[in-house]
Amino acid sequence: MDATTLEADDPKALADWLGTRGFEATPELTAWLAKYVTDKWKITAFLIGTEQRDGDRFEMATKAVKLTFKTEEPFYPYREPELPPAPEALDLPPRMLRVYFVSNQRYTGRLGAASWNASTLFSAPLELPSELWTSNAVNRTTVFIDDASPRIARDEVTFVPHTDQQVVKQPPTVIDRPRKITIPLEGIALVLIVGFLIIRRRSSRAGAE
Template identity: 30%
Template sequence: MRGTQRNILTVVIALLALQLGSLVAPAYACGCGAMIPDRSERIGVDREESAVRWDGRTETVVMRFHVHGNARRAAWIMPVPGRADVTLGDPALFDELDELAEPEQRDRSYFWPREGDWPFDHGYGDGAAAAPPGAGSGVGVVGRERLGPFDVARLTATDPEALGDWLRTNGFELPERLTGALRPYVDRKWEYVAVRLAPREKGAALYGELTPLRIGFASPELVYPMRLSRLARTPQTLGLYVLAEHRMEPRSPIGGDRPEVTFAGRIEHPEGAVAGLTGDAPVRLTVLEQHFPRPERIDDDHHLRTVADTPYRQVEYTDRLLTVGGGVPVWLLTVAAVPLLAALLAVRVKRRRSRPSPGIRSTA
């Protein structure tokens, strides 16, 4: 017995150690860029959402992060294929997109009672300030500005080492391994958007939903940078809203689970924040969800291609007990009818047996 208790205690301690390890391990990267806190602090990205508008010539990415941790500041870098224009995004955009793509609601009936239906009584769900430039060799400072809580630097680079040196000189504490991960973008002569995140309140931690950033650049194809996410130490989840002339999907999973389309449809009259991103002309919206259980397997950026404009909307069912009349369960009527039918059948059989047989006459 004591041996069993000792084994159980060992397992519990091991699980607690794993949990603590996951809390203190820094989340060095997230989808579409790298998120880096100071070395003594930690930050994690619960979820990243991006809305991408592409008109065949230019691409606009609006990004929103949900973060946790104790970091009072953090740096984030995003490679882009062309000169970037950076502004603050509209916080209402993602709520509007979610509303446009929300699942269709349908009722679905079931016959036999379930938990929560009479005669059961247990609950049952329905089911369903800028620093001095100090640029190093190979780095050009395109611009630097303060946008709300963000200190944004737009850079060009021909040498990943020089880029890393410049960022560290200007207060961006980046892990050494990021330098090698930037090499493919340097080779393709991409530029970078480097952002220093800090709360408006002095001494406060970065937590919860951050103000969206809107980044625009020229691009002959719809590409969503993901390669830096391979530096992440924890599984990553990406929610991507694509607004284009046609339905668009990734060419490959790039090392993650297969991307799942949760909505595809035509928005005839964009309004509000959506119209602020797309204009008021009709546009097609494709919503994608993808999970990366092993981020180190990410081997490319997302390149999206046009596919057939087949509409799709998820359906969420609400299961309801089948009833008639004033809410009488059909199963109850069925069960009650069985003995009644049996009694009627018995009476009929008895009557048939009590009748005289044909051809037999009384001699009395």
């Protein structure tokens, strides 16, 4: 996997640069890039390769990628290039988006000026691996789940402190697995016979006395 960090003054030139390096350069991509170019964002382009040579579809996996930068407010880059037809007109299966947010308190998300329609799966302090996080004081982890379909992704998700700082955890999952025990009929018959003989023997002794 190769990565290149870019900054441009012209969204069309940036889209063309990406197109010459194997990315799909479309008018929708150029329109999507325009806001980031205007706002002087830096774009990181990832090129993921595979040793497979044939086939229309490839399966591959990557390791986690850590990007570090300064920002006035925490956000998630939620916007996507808008392809025709409009997302509202598409009948698409759900796409689950899971966002992990780590801070010193519980946060909630906003999609532009509106609330973000994502559920909170978890929010509580966690002991995080040192390779992921170095501050023990900042370990309040909140997990958001967005399974909207279609996903209207025309703005970024920004995060603000939540008015409710209570811990959020899912109830434990109880899995009931019945266990079947097979008892052979011969064993049951043997137990009945032995029991009958014992009872009969005791009855005989009682009669003799």
